[in-house]
Amino acid sequence: MSIDLLNRIPPQNIDAEQSVLGAMFLDREAIYKATRHLKAGDFYLEGHRLIFDAIIKLDEAGKTPDLVTVADLLKQNNQLEKVGGATYVASLIGMVPTAANVEHYARIVEEKSILRSLISAANRIASMGYEGGEEAEKLVTEAERMLIELSSRRTDTVFKPLSEILLEIFQIIENRYRNKGQISGIKTGFDDMDRLCCGLQPGDLVIMAGRPAMGKTSLGMTIAHNVALKSNLPVAVFSLEMSRAQLVQRILCAEAMVDQQKVRTGDLNEDDWRRLVEAAGKLTKATLYIDDTAGLSVRELKAKARNLKVEKGLGLIVIDYLQLLSGSSRENRQQEISEISRSLKGLAKDLEVPVIALAQLSRAVEQRQEKKPIMSDLRESGSLEQDADVVMFIYREEYYRPDTEKKGIAEIIVAKQRNGPTGVVELAFLKEFTKFVNLSRDFEAAGKNSDGV
Numbered sequence: 001m002s003i004d005l006l007n008r009i010p011p012q013n014i015d016a017e018q019s020v021l022g023a024m025f026l027d028r029e030a031i032y033k034a035t036r037h038l039k040a041g042d043f044y045l046e047g048h049r050l051i052f053d054a055i056i057k058l059d060e061a062g063k064t065p066d067l068v069t070v071a072d073l074l075k076q077n078n079q080l081e082k083v084g085g086a087t088y089v090a091s092l093i094g095m096v097p098t099a100a101n102v103e104h105y106a107r108i109v110e111e112k113s114i115l116r117s118l119i120s121a122a123n124r125i126a127s128m129g130y131e132g133g134e135e136a137e138k139l140v141t142e143a144e145r146m147l148i149e150l151s152s153r154r155t156d157t158v159f160k161p162l163s164e165i166l167l168e169i170f171q172i173i174e175n176r177y178r179n180k181g182q183i184s185g186i187k188t189g190f191d192d193m194d195r196l197c198c199g200l201q202p203g204d205l206v207i208m209a210g211r212p213a214m215g216k217t218s219l220g221m222t223i224a225h226n227v228a229l230k231s232n233l234p235v236a237v238f239s240l241e242m243s244r245a246q247l248v249q250r251i252l253c254a255e256a257m258v259d260q261q262k263v264r265t266g267d268l269n270e271d272d273w274r275r276l277v278e279a280a281g282k283l284t285k286a287t288l289y290i291d292d293t294a295g296l297s298v299r300e301l302k303a304k305a306r307n308l309k310v311e312k313g314l315g316l317i318v319i320d321y322l323q324l325l326s327g328s329s330r331e332n333r334q335q336e337i338s339e340i341s342r343s344l345k346g347l348a349k350d351l352e353v354p355v356i357a358l359a360q361l362s363r364a365v366e367q368r369q370e371k372k373p374i375m376s377d378l379r380e381s382g383s384l385e386q387d388a389d390v391v392m393f394i395y396r397e398e399y400y401r402p403d404t405e406k407k408g409i410a411e412i413i414v415a416k417q418r419n420g421p422t423g424v425v426e427l428a429f430l431k432e433f434t435k436f437v438n439l440s441r442d443f444e445a446a447g448k449n450s451d452g453v
Contacts, residue, residue: 026093034103040053050083058070067086185198186227198420201389204354208394209378209393216359217247218429221318224316227315235288236291236317238318240320242292298327299343301325302343319357321357327343345388377393392413408430427439
């Protein structure tokens with residue numbers, strides 16, 4: 001860092017600081033408005049910090065802050081001379097004719113304080129980088145923490161009275177009443193699933209888990225495809241297991257209803273080509289964005305999702321799959337998974353979008369007679385169950401019993417739904433197309449298409 005930068009006066013506005021303090025002397029309401037934005041440390045001058053602190057202490061004690069009481073309290077604490085004496089305190093009272101603009105001045109003081117904190121954080125980050133005592137990953141995490149802490153001050157999150165919240169809730173309820181039967185969340189494209197869960201709700205973390213070969217990726221990609229193409233919402237897919245090319249080939253074959261094996265071997269007829277071309281034409285309109293970075297950390301995923309939200313908007317995030325993400329914790333895998341699940345829930349809430357995280361189930365399923373998944377099968381961490389708003393398990397009986405009557409049928413077991421009922425939804429699984437469809441109407445249509453009729 002250059003010497004010129006170090007010698008520059010930090011951002012500050014003394015006039016605004018004086019105006020805030022002057023307004024606080026004039027009107028008790030101004031004290032409450034100022035403290036919504038400021039604390040003593042936000043003032044640049046030490047004397048102003050001491051005066052602000054004295055006003056707050058007097059107000060909390062039920063006393064009126066004025067020239068006499070403030071000067072007396074400062075004198076008791078041996079601080080009166082530090083602020084410039086009683087004369088300076090008196091001058092503040094005459095700084096503003098009215099307290100009406102106190103919030104405007106407070107925001108100016110707050111803005112300058114944030115800028116100083118930003119400079120201080122940058123200096124700390126630079127110092128840590130030069131010292132080289134920490135891993136780069138930890139430094140990046142610490143830098144992100146500092147910046148998030150600063151950015152959170154810019155949000156005007158305040159308490160809302162119950163009456164206002166009730167009004168908002170009743171507007172939502174009235175809208176649902178007038179539109180009975182409509183899905184309140186984002187439609188997955190699966191009718192029974194949407195009826196049970198009311199669609200995918202913004203801010204929800206949905207864990208969709210199963211053993212290998214159950215169809216986790218297929219279900220996640222079918223939902224992503226439906227949301228992007230039918231609901232016309234931007235969808236982010238983080239594929240940590242498959243490459244972009246592999247994933248898009250899957251999506252293309254599923255949309256075209258062409259057997260993946262035929263595409264892999266090149267054994268295609270004219271009808272297959274026609275379907276593939278038509279499907280590609282449809283898919284070019286889908287607002288689907290795929291990231292296939294291997295070894296992605298949860299911190300990197302969050303940054304990429306936030307950037308996409310700003311640049312393109314975002315309706316849904318799909319992660320394939322959760323256990324392939326890495327966290328910053330190096331203590332043990334269980335704590336790392338706990339950190340990842342908390343981060344994903346926080347991301348869903350911050351971006352106000354549903355996050356579907358596909359997850360691998362433990363081998364315990366294979367070691368018992370009853371193969372249907374249960375909560376304890378969630379691998380490596382009970383925090384997945386705790387942090388998730390919805391937990392779904394994918395179960396296909398034909399995988400374990402090839403002679404079953406339920407061939408081609410998958411059970412989607414909704415084992416947890418924080419704001420709704422649990423239950424089981426049946427979908428048709430078209431293995432040759434790696435695609436899930438509704439069991440009735442869509443299943444019949446799929447059968448006709450696969451025969452070329």
